[in-house]
Amino acid sequence: MPLRIEQRQEPSAQMRIAAPVIATVLTFLAGSVLFAALGYDPLATLYAFFVAPINSINGLSEWLLKASPLILIACGLAVGFRANIWNIGAEGQLIIGAVAACGVGLFYPDPESPLLIPLMFLAGAGAGMAWAAIPAFLRARMNTNEILVTLMLTYIATLLLSFLVHGPWRDPAGFNYPQTALLPAAAMFEPFDYAYRLNPSIFITVVAVVMMWLFTDRSFLGYKMSVSGAAPLAARYAGFRESSAVWTGLLAGGAAAGIAGMAEVAGPLGQLSPQISPGYGFAAIIVAFIGRLNAFGIVLGGLLMSLLFLGGETVQMTLGLPAALTRIFQGILLFFLLAADFFIYYRLRLPEHA
Amino acid sequence: MDLFIAIFTGTIIAATPLIFAALGELVVEKSGVLNLGLEGMMLMGAAFAFWAVIAGLPMPVAIAAGALAGAATSLLFGVLALTFLTNQYAAGLALAIFGSGVSAFLGRGFGSAPIDALKRVHIPFLSDIPVIGPMFFRFDPMVYLAIAMFGLIAWFLYRTKGGLILRTIGESPETSHAIGYPVIRIRYLAVLFGGLMAGLAGAYLSVAYTPLWVENMTAGKGWISLALVVFATWRPLRVLIGAWLFGGMTILQLQGQALGIAVPSELLSALPYLATIIVLVIISQNRQLLTLHFPASLAKPFRAAS
Numbered sequence: 001m002p003l004r005i006e007q008r009q010e011p012s013a014q015m016r017i018a019a020p021v022i023a024t025v026l027t028f029l030a031g032s033v034l035f036a037a038l039g040y041d042p043l044a045t046l047y048a049f050f051v052a053p054i055n056s057i058n059g060l061s062e063w064l065l066k067a068s069p070l071i072l073i074a075c076g077l078a079v080g081f082r083a084n085i086w087n088i089g090a091e092g093q094l095i096i097g098a099v100a101a102c103g104v105g106l107f108y109p110d111p112e113s114p115l116l117i118p119l120m121f122l123a124g125a126g127a128g129m130a131w132a133a134i135p136a137f138l139r140a141r142m143n144t145n146e147i148l149v150t151l152m153l154t155y156i157a158t159l160l161l162s163f164l165v166h167g168p169w170r171d172p173a174g175f176n177y178p179q180t181a182l183l184p185a186a187a188m189f190e191p192f193d194y195a196y197r198l199n200p201s202i203f204i205t206v207v208a209v210v211m212m213w214l215f216t217d218r219s220f221l222g223y224k225m226s227v228s229g230a231a232p233l234a235a236r237y238a239g240f241r242e243s244s245a246v247w248t249g250l251l252a253g254g255a256a257a258g259i260a261g262m263a264e265v266a267g268p269l270g271q272l273s274p275q276i277s278p279g280y281g282f283a284a285i286i287v288a289f290i291g292r293l294n295a296f297g298i299v300l301g302g303l304l305m306s307l308l309f310l311g312g313e314t315v316q317m318t319l320g321l322p323a324a325l326t327r328i329f330q331g332i333l334l335f336f337l338l339a340a341d342f343f344i345y346y347r348l349r350l351p352e353h354a
Numbered sequence: 355m356d357l358f359i360a361i362f363t364g365t366i367i368a369a370t371p372l373i374f375a376a377l378g379e380l381v382v383e384k385s386g387v388l389n390l391g392l393e394g395m396m397l398m399g400a401a402f403a404f405w406a407v408i409a410g411l412p413m414p415v416a417i418a419a420g421a422l423a424g425a426a427t428s429l430l431f432g433v434l435a436l437t438f439l440t441n442q443y444a445a446g447l448a449l450a451i452f453g454s455g456v457s458a459f460l461g462r463g464f465g466s467a468p469i470d471a472l473k474r475v476h477i478p479f480l481s482d483i484p485v486i487g488p489m490f491f492r493f494d495p496m497v498y499l500a501i502a503m504f505g506l507i508a509w510f511l512y513r514t515k516g517g518l519i520l521r522t523i524g525e526s527p528e529t530s531h532a533i534g535y536p537v538i539r540i541r542y543l544a545v546l547f548g549g550l551m552a553g554l555a556g557a558y559l560s561v562a563y564t565p566l567w568v569e570n571m572t573a574g575k576g577w578i579s580l581a582l583v584v585f586a587t588w589r590p591l592r593v594l595i596g597a598w599l600f601g602g603m604t605i606l607q608l609q610g611q612a613l614g615i616a617v618p619s620e621l622l623s624a625l626p627y628l629a630t631i632i633v634l635v636i637i638s639q640n641r642q643l644l645t646l647h648f649p650a651s652l653a654k655p656f657r658a659a660s
Contacts, residue, residue, distance in 0.1 A: 086443055088447065138631075138634075138635055138638075142635050142638050142639055143638045143639075143641065143644075144631075144634050144635050144638040145581075145584060145634060145638070147390070147443070148577060148580060148581045148584070148630065148631075148634055149631050149634065151574070151577045152574075152577070152581075152627040152628070152630050152631050153627075153631070155573075155574050155624070155627045156624045156627050156628065159620040159621075159623050159624045159627075160620065160624075162620050163618050163620035163621070166620075167618060282451060285447060286448075286451070289444055322458065322459050322462045324454075324455045324456075324458035324459040324462070324569075325455070325459060326455070327451055327452070327454055327455025327458065328452065328455035328456055328459060329455075330451055330452075330455065331448050331449070331451045331452025331453075331455055331456075332452065334444070334447075334448035334451070334452075335430065335434060335445075335448050335452065338434050338438065338440040338441070338444055338445055338448065339433075339434055339438045339440065341438075341440065342438040342439060342440070345439075346439075
């Protein structure tokens, strides 16, 4: 072997920060190769993918609009991931939150009530938490694997949404499209400027990031959860109960995803249809990892990931490339990030000649 | 009687992709590795097999192409999890997302035209026996291959030295390494085998089960296969039985829709997912049953101290 792998004495602090940067650069390189292989000019395509979408005020508005749910959900998920609680079903919790919030918006007796937005917020958060409470209860009390339960519940949530928009909630004036009626104006966030779609719901995300930072870096419960994730046995000896980590982790993720779902229907969507999320719940898992399960990192990770979504849309419209490219980029980015992490703990050395 | 035969044969067919995928994952997990990327590997298998059929290649070649695509995809996971000692949960999820993206990308040119499905075999004499014939002897070859793979894997795991070594590595890679077994190499082989089986499962979906291309056509069957391994408490025979139970659930749901039972189709479609949760809950209650055949080093990274 030309190179030898050597364990570092201490995890490298520089590599911890450099790894996401290296992974991003490698993803760009892999993207160029991919574009070239497809017969497109790599530089022009990279420009179309990563620069053109945010080249205008409208682009910046769309960027923040897409980053907001990703960052919000990732903050919630990271609380659980820190304690090795694997909530993979944020997509389902987002859908249920959107359904509950939209239900309040559509059926509340007074469509002009100023209470609508707060009530929808509570409905979204509560529904997301309730959906996440199922795997939390099953894991804490019955020792059931939360990865599989949260995933199964995502499929069930998707089917429930499909049932509602095809059936009882279908808009009779909707030309037979599977969608609900539009929400009344009082049930929607008013955009900052009607020329763009960005709305005040991004402040929810800002609050979530601050809360996440306070929880993980300043609270005792957050510290306990990190310990039980890093060293479960030590945590047990110290008397930390695993079930409280399970409940906190899953409910935080469920609440964040439910609120994100509410912000989507009360923001850019304005109604329910079968495709209300372009996969925010799954992408947020990657965002949490890129962000090192840390509030500040998650903000950067969310901005990067939302750029992938926007770029995918742009090259689909301008170059006719398929939208699936976004998921390929997401996967490649995560692969590189995970591989780059290796160098936090190990280094390569040239073998010494005897 | 005809309805019974239809339900019976439908169950066997619907269980076949689950048998391939779950048996492959069983071997991977027995070696101490957890690959959550089944959904991605199956989709790659489905896409490549379908592609090969459109390209005019003969059916066996197309199925082999699907299997190899699954194995090649699993190699990505292997490099991350075994060489770069990555968190196996994260690496598996990355594979699931990547596989669904790449397969959707490849599939954009497939259109929605159906292809000629894998033919059922007519076995002289046996296929013509009343009742028994249609129930057991009129399937496509992959149904029999799945059951053969069950026999092969059960025999390998519990009756051969190779199987013993694989299981030992899953229990204690440190001990196995100390004895001198190449832990990482054997785990790579297990991961590749799991990918091959997942690829077969995907190929079965796109060229035999529903012979047309739909984006994300696995619809959670990869995740259900993962649940099946837990349900089976890491025993091959119980994988087989579990797959048939789930296959039966799928068929009852389809029959229910065909009979026009006054229940929304979405509710019926949700049944297999609901059943997975219920079964997981029941199995997880019995910790002793779970831990008895559970590979002790599952999902724990291993690096040989040199």
